[in-house]
Amino acid sequence: MSASHAVSADAHWGGGVSPFAASWQKTMMWIFIVTDALLFSALLCGYGYLRMISPVPWPETTEVFSIPFIAFMTFVLITSSMFMGTAVTAARLGDMKKARNNVVLTILGGLVFLGCQAYEWSHIIHEGARLTGALPGSELAHLGVPPQFPSSFFLLTGFHGSHVISGLVILIITATRTSMGKTPPQGVEMAGLYWHFVDLVWVFIFTLFYLLPS
Amino acid sequence: MSENASNPYKIYTTTWIALLIITVAMLAAEKFHMPRWFLVLFLLAFMMVKAIMIGGNFMHLRYEHSRIAFMVFVGILVTSLILFAFLTPEAASVLAKTPR
Amino acid sequence: MAHAETHAAEAHGHADHAPQSFIWKYVFSKDHKVIGIQYYVTAMFMALIAGLLAMTIRLQLAWPEKTFPSLNFLTKGYTDGVMNPEFYAMLFTMHGTIMVFFVLSTAPVSGFGNMLIPLQVGARDMAFPFLNGLSFWTFLPGCIVILSSFFVGAGAAAGGWTSYPPLSALRSAVPGSEMGQTLWIIGMVFFIASFTMGGLNFVTTILNMRTKGLSMMRMPMTLWAMFLVAVLGLLSFPALTAASLMLLFDRHFGTSFFIPSGLVLSGQVVNHQGGSPLLWQHLFWFLGHPEVYILMLPALGFTSDIMVAFCRKPIFGYKAMVGAMLAISGLSFVVWGHHMFVSGMSPYLGMAFAVGTMLIAVPSAVKTFNWLATLWRSRIIFKTPMLWAMGVVSLFISGGLSGIWLGQTALDIHFHDTYFVVAHFHLIMAGAALFGVFGATAFWFPKMFGRMMNDTLGKIHFWFTFLAYYCTFFPMHYIGLAGHMRRIYDPYQYEFLKNLQPINQFITISAFILGASQILFFINYFWSAFRGEKATDNPWNAAGLEWTTPSPPGHGNWPGEIPEVHRWPFDYSVPGAEKDFVLQTDPAPIGDKAGSH
Numbered sequence: 001m002s003a004s005h006a007v008s009a010d011a012h013w014g015g016g017v018s019p020f021a022a023s024w025q026k027t028m029m030w031i032f033i034v035t036d037a038l039l040f041s042a043l044l045c046g047y048g049y050l051r052m053i054s055p056v057p058w059p060e061t062t063e064v065f066s067i068p069f070i071a072f073m074t075f076v077l078i079t080s081s082m083f084m085g086t087a088v089t090a091a092r093l094g095d096m097k098k099a100r101n102n103v104v105l106t107i108l109g110g111l112v113f114l115g116c117q118a119y120e121w122s123h124i125i126h127e128g129a130r131l132t133g134a135l136p137g138s139e140l141a142h143l144g145v146p147p148q149f150p151s152s153f154f155l156l157t158g159f160h161g162s163h164v165i166s167g168l169v170i171l172i173i174t175a176t177r178t179s180m181g182k183t184p185p186q187g188v189e190m191a192g193l194y195w196h197f198v199d200l201v202w203v204f205i206f207t208l209f210y211l212l213p214s
Numbered sequence: 215m216s217e218n219a220s221n222p223y224k225i226y227t228t229t230w231i232a233l234l235i236i237t238v239a240m241l242a243a244e245k246f247h248m249p250r251w252f253l254v255l256f257l258l259a260f261m262m263v264k265a266i267m268i269g270g271n272f273m274h275l276r277y278e279h280s281r282i283a284f285m286v287f288v289g290i291l292v293t294s295l296i297l298f299a300f301l302t303p304e305a306a307s308v309l310a311k312t313p314r
Numbered sequence: 315m316a317h318a319e320t321h322a323a324e325a326h327g328h329a330d331h332a333p334q335s336f337i338w339k340y341v342f343s344k345d346h347k348v349i350g351i352q353y354y355v356t357a358m359f360m361a362l363i364a365g366l367l368a369m370t371i372r373l374q375l376a377w378p379e380k381t382f383p384s385l386n387f388l389t390k391g392y393t394d395g396v397m398n399p400e401f402y403a404m405l406f407t408m409h410g411t412i413m414v415f416f417v418l419s420t421a422p423v424s425g426f427g428n429m430l431i432p433l434q435v436g437a438r439d440m441a442f443p444f445l446n447g448l449s450f451w452t453f454l455p456g457c458i459v460i461l462s463s464f465f466v467g468a469g470a471a472a473g474g475w476t477s478y479p480p481l482s483a484l485r486s487a488v489p490g491s492e493m494g495q496t497l498w499i500i501g502m503v504f505f506i507a508s509f510t511m512g513g514l515n516f517v518t519t520i521l522n523m524r525t526k527g528l529s530m531m532r533m534p535m536t537l538w539a540m541f542l543v544a545v546l547g548l549l550s551f552p553a554l555t556a557a558s559l560m561l562l563f564d565r566h567f568g569t570s571f572f573i574p575s576g577l578v579l580s581g582q583v584v585n586h587q588g589g590s591p592l593l594w595q596h597l598f599w600f601l602g603h604p605e606v607y608i609l610m611l612p613a614l615g616f617t618s619d620i621m622v623a624f625c626r627k628p629i630f631g632y633k634a635m636v637g638a639m640l641a642i643s644g645l646s647f648v649v650w651g652h653h654m655f656v657s658g659m660s661p662y663l664g665m666a667f668a669v670g671t672m673l674i675a676v677p678s679a680v681k682t683f684n685w686l687a688t689l690w691r692s693r694i695i696f697k698t699p700m701l702w703a704m705g706v707v708s709l710f711i712s713g714g715l716s717g718i719w720l721g722q723t724a725l726d727i728h729f730h731d732t733y734f735v736v737a738h739f740h741l742i743m744a745g746a747a748l749f750g751v752f753g754a755t756a757f758w759f760p761k762m763f764g765r766m767m768n769d770t771l772g773k774i775h776f777w778f779t780f781l782a783y784y785c786t787f788f789p790m791h792y793i794g795l796a797g798h799m800r801r802i803y804d805p806y807q808y809e810f811l812k813n814l815q816p817i818n819q820f821i822t823i824s825a826f827i828l829g830a831s832q833i834l835f836f837i838n839y840f841w842s843a844f845r846g847e848k849a850t851d852n853p854w855n856a857a858g859l860e861w862t863t864p865s866p867p868g869h870g871n872w873p874g875e876i877p878e879v880h881r882w883p884f885d886y887s888v889p890g891a892e893k894d895f896v897l898q899t900d901p902a903p904i905g906d907k908a909g910s911h
Contacts, residue, residue, distance in 0.1 A: 015879060020278070028518045038294065068241075082226045082230040131569050151569035297553065
């Protein structure tokens with residue numbers, strides 16, 4: 001299914017074929033990914049702006065989070081992405097059993113990630129983080145963090161987490177329907193694109209929220 | 215489809231390892247004493263490399279018609295950069311006006 | 315042939331069974347034509363509401379000293395015949411919100427886009443008909459939510475359609491800032507979700523499902539407009555979604571994304587700090603500016619396609635027209651700050667935005683001159699659609715010119731938040747979009763309903779609307795110049811505005827006439843849909859692909875195979891052709907221009 005680049009431009013733009021040499025489903029999925037990516041992009045720009053203008057100094061994330069733990073979460077998500085890619089190729093090659101197994105592994109990876117995220121949330125809430133800011137008298141308040149720090153943390157990771165959850169729902173449905181023989185390879189590929197997108201967003205959040213030095 | 219004929223799954227493990235190495239490198243970067251702007255640039259550059267690898271290999275953009283990659287690139291990156299390009303000077307000017 | 319197989323496959327996949335029962339045929343339909351009409355009629359209803367809101371605003375501005383006991387039934391709005399000032403804020407807020415999003419983003423885009431795209435592209439339906447139906451049924455709850463905001467405790471949102479924080483972010487700021495503002499946000503989320511779903515369908519269908527021979531440079535201007543509008547929406551709405559999310563959090567979860575430190579409300583210090591109202595403005599207008607082009611581009615597309623049919627002449631400079639639309643779309647992303655010149659934004663950014671705004675005038679002028687060149691030396695047939703098309707050109711010029719004034723930072727310091735701005739956007743955006751919708755309605759009505767609208771009634775409606783429109787909005791330039799500010803409940807509390815009351819009264823009476831004239835349209839539309847003169851497949855002898863379908867097209871649009879396209883849709887008065895137009899699907903090479911388009 002690779003695009004034959006030898007075909008002339010007319011054959012791609014002249015009507016009757018897709019200029020992307022892709023089905024409408026794939027085209028639409030990619031366009032949706034662009035939209036959703038821009039949503040996260042706007043949230044990240046908002047976070048970046050508030051961080052830049054914050055009169056109260058932004059904390060070093062190493063003082064608030066265990067960065068190795070976050071790195072582990074990143075590792076888990078990337079690994080789940082690897083399984084997903086394997087599933088997509090397996091589906092394309094007709095090996096639906098392997099596809100389903102790898103989708104299940106992806107789901108497990110996603111669940112581990114969510115579990116870690118939930119732990120991270122409870123940990124930071126325990127330290128005094130609230131949407132309104134750091135609870136007076138808490139450890140976080142001691143660090144002197146601006147209220148935008150916990151609020152943008154919860155907003156970014158929460159919105160990402162909601163995408164992980166919806167991704168897991170999609171994957172569970174995909175896995176079930178694949179084992180029933182109802183999902184065409186294209187369905188696995190579409191689910192895969194969404195899951196990889198979720199992973200991609202995390203790469204950006206990980207770097208821009210957790211790693212960028214204060 | 216220009217997949218490795220012998221093992222079509224190899225690309226995923228290779229990419230996975232590469233991504234891991236890059237992630238570790240990004241974590242280790244702050245241990246080295248480098249100017250802040252250099253660290254930021256380094257992290258952003260490696261972030262883009264990771265994004266390209268995930269998009270290209272996991273999401274198969276490398277094997278699709280280049281127009282899809284172009285559309286995704288322009289759609290996401292250019293639009294985001296426009297927003298970023300105007301918000302940054304604005305933040306800088308607010309910063310300059312804020313008494314510290 | 316591969317093309318026939320592709321289309322057979324698509325036909326099988328998308329439009330295999332025509333639905334039988336009423337509910338699947340007309341309510342939860344997946345047919346793009348039904349969905350288009352659903353959107354259109356809903357937008358009509360929303361326009362009625364928003365129009366009534368406008369009339370109430372005008373009543374207040376003309377005679378604030380008078381009492382209107384007959385309006386006391388609006389219990390939230392009037393007390394003893396006098397309008398409550400907070401109600402005035404709700405009126406202009408909801409008038410703007412409903413008109414911009416629920417009427418003018420809907421009727422031309424979701425209404426006509428859905429109706430026309432598959433017909434003009436040569437497809438049996440949109441790429442994803444189920445998603446299309448879902449988009450309407452997401453839009454409708456949005457309408458209900460936004461309208462319901464009037465009936466909740468303290469009333470509808472009152473912070474302007476632009477919803478600037480901290481007014482919109484603090485629930486206790488004004489009455490409308492309570493439930494009303496939250497419902498505004500929720501209604502907008504529904505709307506954005508619906509628009510995104512529609513946009514996905516539009517772009518995918520136009521790119522992937524064009525019939526054989528329909529290259530991008532053979533598309534009618536309407537298709538180009540719909541394509542660009544969908545792209546603009548997909549790329550710019552996410553910024554508003556993100557901002558709305560943050561606003562919701564500020565309102566209900568105590569975050570401080572947009573609320574700065576040091577605010578005092580009713581003598582109490584507000585417990586928020588560190589946020590930036592300017593951030594909301596940037597994110598809002600990042601959408602807001604492409605949004606106004608979303609409203610305007612379809613009208614520009616309609617105008618070109620209608621004009622050629624009634625001039626019997628190809629569009630002048632097709633490539634330039636397409637290029638101009640592309641330029642306008644691209645530039646629309648870098649001019650949003652011209653809404654913020656006096657906001658406290660960095661003046662250097664102001665310079666950058668002003669330059670972009672001046673630049674965007676160039677492709678707009680290109681389009682205007684190309685329309686004039688299309689009209690030049692043509693045999694104009696003055697039917698209703700053509701009148702509306704020429705009305706669009708007129709409003710585009712008069713509304714567009716004031717934009718050049720406003721785009722100068724130095725001048726905008728004086729003009730911002732005055733009626734000069736109100737005049738500008740009503741003429742160019744609302745006017746062009748509205749006239750575009752009326753023109754498109756008159757033009758494609760026969761295709762949609764198989765009946766003609768009454769041309770005489772249409773012409774009367776046009777002239778009343780055209781004249782009343784100018785009488786309503788043109789004087790606003792002058793009162794704006796004189797310093798009449800926007801969003802003011804009683805202008806005459808200020809000495810320097812007292813002598814503007816007669817002008818305001820003139821505007822109000824013109825507005826009433828404008829509003830009343832629309833009754834003619836409603837009568838024409840609904841009467842003709844059931845009792846109009848039966849239409850042929852191609853009553854205007856137009857060359858576009860959509861005119862090769864029956865009027866109205868049945869399920870699947872073309873009864874047989876989907877035709878191939880051999881030329882652009884502008885082959886009118888071609889030397890050597892037997893008729894004064896050549897259908898897009900006509901394969902015969904004619905004259906020296908054989909196959910050149």
